[in-house]
Amino acid sequence: MRAQDASIRVGLIGCGAVARLYYMPALRELEAAGSIEVAALLDPVAGHAALLHEAFPRAQMARQLPDLPRQGFDLAIVASPHSLHAAQTIELLEAGVSVLCEKPMATSVDDARAMIRAASVGPGLLAIGLVRRYFPATRMIRHMLALGTLGDITSFEFSEGFASFDWPAASRGYFSKREAQGGVLMDTGVHALDLLQWWLGKIAVLEYADDAMGGIEANCLIRCRLECGSTGEVRLSRDCALANRYTVRGSRGWLSWQAGQVDQFEFGFADSAQVVQARPRDQSASNFEQSFLSQLRNVIAALRGTEQLQVPAAEGIAGIELIENCYRQRSLMAMPWLDDREIARGRELNGGRMAGVVAR
Amino acid sequence: MMNVPSHRARIEPLQPGAPRALWSVMIPTFNCNQYLQTTLESVLAQDPGPAVMHIEVVDDHSTDDPAAIVAALGRGRVSYFRQPSNMGITRNFATCLNRAHGRLVHLLHGDDCARAGFYEHMSRLFELHPAIGAAFCRHVFIDEHGRELATSALELNSSGVLPDALERLAVEQKIMTPSMVVRREVYERLGGFDDRLPCSEDWEMWVRIAAHYPVGFEPEPLAAYRMHPNSNTGRNTHNADNMRYTRAAIEMFKEYLPPGSAHDIVLRARETYALSAVEFARERLRQRDLSGALAQAREALRFRFSPRVLAEILRAFTWS
Numbered sequence: 001m002r003a004q005d006a007s008i009r010v011g012l013i014g015c016g017a018v019a020r021l022y023y024m025p026a027l028r029e030l031e032a033a034g035s036i037e038v039a040a041l042l043d044p045v046a047g048h049a050a051l052l053h054e055a056f057p058r059a060q061m062a063r064q065l066p067d068l069p070r071q072g073f074d075l076a077i078v079a080s081p082h083s084l085h086a087a088q089t090i091e092l093l094e095a096g097v098s099v100l101c102e103k104p105m106a107t108s109v110d111d112a113r114a115m116i117r118a119a120s121v122g123p124g125l126l127a128i129g130l131v132r133r134y135f136p137a138t139r140m141i142r143h144m145l146a147l148g149t150l151g152d153i154t155s156f157e158f159s160e161g162f163a164s165f166d167w168p169a170a171s172r173g174y175f176s177k178r179e180a181q182g183g184v185l186m187d188t189g190v191h192a193l194d195l196l197q198w199w200l201g202k203i204a205v206l207e208y209a210d211d212a213m214g215g216i217e218a219n220c221l222i223r224c225r226l227e228c229g230s231t232g233e234v235r236l237s238r239d240c241a242l243a244n245r246y247t248v249r250g251s252r253g254w255l256s257w258q259a260g261q262v263d264q265f266e267f268g269f270a271d272s273a274q275v276v277q278a279r280p281r282d283q284s285a286s287n288f289e290q291s292f293l294s295q296l297r298n299v300i301a302a303l304r305g306t307e308q309l310q311v312p313a314a315e316g317i318a319g320i321e322l323i324e325n326c327y328r329q330r331s332l333m334a335m336p337w338l339d340d341r342e343i344a345r346g347r348e349l350n351g352g353r354m355a356g357v358v359a360r
Numbered sequence: 361m362m363n364v365p366s367h368r369a370r371i372e373p374l375q376p377g378a379p380r381a382l383w384s385v386m387i388p389t390f391n392c393n394q395y396l397q398t399t400l401e402s403v404l405a406q407d408p409g410p411a412v413m414h415i416e417v418v419d420d421h422s423t424d425d426p427a428a429i430v431a432a433l434g435r436g437r438v439s440y441f442r443q444p445s446n447m448g449i450t451r452n453f454a455t456c457l458n459r460a461h462g463r464l465v466h467l468l469h470g471d472d473c474a475r476a477g478f479y480e481h482m483s484r485l486f487e488l489h490p491a492i493g494a495a496f497c498r499h500v501f502i503d504e505h506g507r508e509l510a511t512s513a514l515e516l517n518s519s520g521v522l523p524d525a526l527e528r529l530a531v532e533q534k535i536m537t538p539s540m541v542v543r544r545e546v547y548e549r550l551g552g553f554d555d556r557l558p559c560s561e562d563w564e565m566w567v568r569i570a571a572h573y574p575v576g577f578e579p580e581p582l583a584a585y586r587m588h589p590n591s592n593t594g595r596n597t598h599n600a601d602n603m604r605y606t607r608a609a610i611e612m613f614k615e616y617l618p619p620g621s622a623h624d625i626v627l628r629a630r631e632t633y634a635l636s637a638v639e640f641a642r643e644r645l646r647q648r649d650l651s652g653a654l655a656q657a658r659e660a661l662r663f664r665f666s667p668r669v670l671a672e673i674l675r676a677f678t679w680s
Binding site: 269 | 671
């Protein structure tokens with residue numbers, strides 16, 4: 001633990017899109033406040049680190065983890081490609097460095113468990129970057145659900161997808177089966193499944209289908225069941241405009257959240273047409289960038305021993321277990337636009353299974 | 361005497377024929393010395409003498425030495441009894457009631473006050489209406505500095521017997537303890553406060569009395585109830601125990617209500633306290649106590665899961 005007043009030295013491991021768009025503004029604000037000092041920037045592509053170096057000129061730059069002195073920083077933000085998360089996090093934890101690992105914490109449950117083991121034997125903390133948990137809207141929805149305001153939960157539908165994919169991925173690894181280990185499920189799906197379980201408790205996957213035929217999926221559909229027995233579905237896409245709504249229905253009312261909306265959700269009553277546009281009184285963040293700041297503040301406070309980690313590694317692994325479970329029972333999404341020959345090839349590439357579910 | 365269940369104190373009748381004062385002003389106290397002097401002064405300023413009024417402080421094993429204040433201010437006029445250990449509110453009340461020997465008992469917490477004219481007006485009410493078992497006056501809420509915050513509702517325009525007292529008192533807790541006077545024989549018959557209720561024990565008691573006796577009302581605000589963070593009410597809001605026990609009190613007294621109207625009265629009481637719990641939730645949010653606010657909201661829904669309560673909860677937690 002760092003002393004209350006000491007500046008925490010931060011290393012940014014991976015200087016791609018998420019680091020540039022979201023971590024950089026938050027780190028600049030914290031550095032200006034004297035709370036942290038960005039001490040290291042690591043990326044195998046020198047140009048990526050150099051872009052951030054303009055904002056943090058005192059930081060040491062490196063291309064490989066072994067090139068950085070382990071005593072040089074207290075907290076590492078691991079924002080590298082998914083497949084590197086586990087190895088880098090374990091190496092850092094074993095060197096006594098605390099880690100905030102971007103989602104997904106790992107691409108397999110075995111790796112995630114190894115990360116947790118490494119954190120348990122060393123002095124460092126392991127936090128998982130699930131930024132949507134810092135949105136005032138998602139937090140308030142969790143409280144409203146925990147209060148039982150919807151009565152008995154009867155169903156849920158989560159959908160998220162855009163017709164054009166616009167994430168400015170810095171490396172091709174994002175689309176590589178070998179490096180990313182998955183597509184939309186491993187990316188947006190981590191958030192969706194995390195919120196689903198954070199809000200409604202443990203779920204069981206009943207059926208999973210996607211459109212991957214040897215590569216990574218751009219579309220997927222998960223049918224799942226809550227512990228209370230109610231069922232629902234999660235539909236995700238990288239190339240199809242969906243409703244982008246997370247809706248939970250209960251015997252007394254319903255809640256609906258526009259995916260990505262930081263500080264607003266809708267509440268409806270089962271027995272009336274009244275719909276309430278609700279903005280949480282918790283004003284800790286009003287946009288995506290401020291939510292990253294809230295996330296970093298929590299990790300820093302935990303390092304100083306003044307707060308509990310809001311997303312410890314033990315919570316991050318739950319989503320990875322679900323994703324692994326989904327891929328284990330993967331079937332090919334029904335795609336009526338394919339002809340018989342293409343379907344046969346699709347089956348062949350997907351292990352022979354073809355689901356009855358249809359991509360919408 | 362009715363058969364008094366074990367969770368209610370038995371209040372033993374006094375020897376018949378023994379000389380008795382009209383009043384017993386019983387002052388239960390626990391670690392509230394900063395207010396006790398004001399409380400005692402408020403009674404002593406109206407003191408009709410020992411033949412008419414018995415005044416006693418019953419100390420629930422305080423650590424702030426109320427005996428010194430009693431000795432300094434009472435100068436022998438105010439008796440003092442110290443519990444051998446801390447008994448808790450309802451058991452200390454039971455001690456007060458059993459030690460009271462006046463015909464009318466006024467329980468005045470060591471942080472509350474009787475305002476000028478209290479004993480005169482209330483004596484007259486009992487004289488004019490001999491059938492009443494208890495009577496209460498309006499009260500003012502005061503803060504820790506004695507500043508007036510609000511005045512309770514006007515139940516009747518003039519002093520007299522309160523119509524529909526049982527229904528009115530069961531729908532909402534309208535009586536703060538310092539505003540209530542009860543004949544000792546009523547406690548002897550019905551038993552004392554229910555010790556399963558660390559909060560709302562007074563409400564259950566007043567409803568039980570109203571179920572058996574007419575109740576008088578005095579429109580003058582002659583009592584002061586102090587609100588402060590360490591008051592019984594203040595202490596129990598952060599975990600919503602105040603509302604949990606209020607719910608328990610309703611469950612207990614619904615059996616005293618007339619069968620034809622009990623259901624409706626209970627529903628109204630539950631709606632009233634659901635909305636009250638939401639107000640406590642708002643207050644906890646103002647104190648930046650989210651877990652306390654959520655506990656209050658949870659209690660609100662346990663009282664009554666109505667669209668109105670739900671909408672109020674949403675309004676408390678969101679800008680909607």
